[in-house]
Amino acid sequence: MKRYGFLLMLIVFVIVSLWNFSHLYYEQKIGELEEELSSYYGNLSVIPMVVFSEKAAGLKALKQTIEEKKYINSITVENSSQVTQKLIKKYNLQEADLLKDKFELPNVMTIFFHPEHFNEENKNMLNRLILAMDENADINYNENLWQEIQEQTTSLSNKINFYRKINLPLHIVISLVSIFLITLFWVHFENKNNNYWTIFRKAGGNIKIRSLKFYSLGVMLIFLPIIVNILLNYFAIQKGDVIDFIEPRWFCLQAGTILFSGILTRSILGEKF
């Protein structure tokens, strides 16, 4: 009889462990994808859009219009004299200082983006606004890189969204399969013990003992495998194999699954108790 209890404990422990392992693997996979995504975004965030225009006032007005947009990280507008001074200083062109009144450089607007929000639609909108402000404005942006990264990030985002969406249904499916398996084994083991309990009763044993044993086994099945799994999770984090703790709600779902299996088993066995 104790052997069956131990076997059932082992089965529940294996189920809970596999469940947690798959959950951790899944979380780790999402983490990797998110890391990859943020690395793509990191690459894109350092690439600015540079707009050259003769209209300084137009650029300032445009800056005021768009700087509150979600996809804008930062905007700087430099007028032609600032640009000239900057170039002279940067390239040591003190001799050219004499010529600066003869040639006028355009004003420059430099825009850095939050790439996760800077999508096709926003890009087109921004282009339209710039051209509306100055149709001769020169827009300088690495379109090819943006396009390439955009494709990659869209695909990655879709993947992450998909994984996040199926998270709960996946747990529910695992829970249902676990309920089926645990109930199947539990009923099987209880039936194997029927002969023992019949003889026990005929021998004058307390008829409540079977129920008592069933419930105490149920309590142990609910708590022991989960506690061991929490400890394993803790040690895995200490060792560095795993990054995160499994959220308590998933442990609650596992406890609920075992509890429901117990209720189901009890109702299947019915009068045998």
Add this chain to the structure above:
Amino acid sequence: MLKIDNLEIKSRKKRVLIAPYAIFESGISYLVLGKNNSGKSLFLKAIAGQYKAVSGDINWKEKKIFSSRFACSSIFLERNCHLLPEKTVWENLCLPFSKVTSRIKNKLTEYCHTAGISYNIETKAGHLSYSDQKFIELIRTAVQIPNIILLDDVDTYFDEINYNKALHILQSCLKNNSILIATSRSLLENFHHTLRIQNKELLFL
């Protein structure tokens, strides 16, 4: 005190036995005589609460027998043995006890000695003879001192010597106010009262 009033036992909707009125006193042994298929076993099963096709009253201390946790205080020893054959004699003896106290241990040892099975205590129960197996059941019943002990077809378990040993073991239960009701096809000695099933009716002799 066990009181039976207008008890009617049916099998396949036919009346098998009627017991108009009977009182079974604590500390007294009763032998119910009857032929095969006379309803002896059903009578015991009805008292043990294992047979439900009955009408009338079976009262224990003025209360309906099935209204309390009565099943715990009566033990019914059927003709066939209810043992765990792969377990030892001692394990089978200790089966109904959640905790084997020194009192229980001493009693079990004493009764095993009386029954003559003490040398087999570590043997698997399935390897013993039928009468020795019945002794195991009898001993663990006697140690529990239930309110009622029901023995079905007691004449088939034991020869004369073993029968006396069995009665000796059960004497301690009777001293502790248990009621012993046994059934038999032939008249046996050493019972306080004898009843007979005649023409489907239970009568005191």
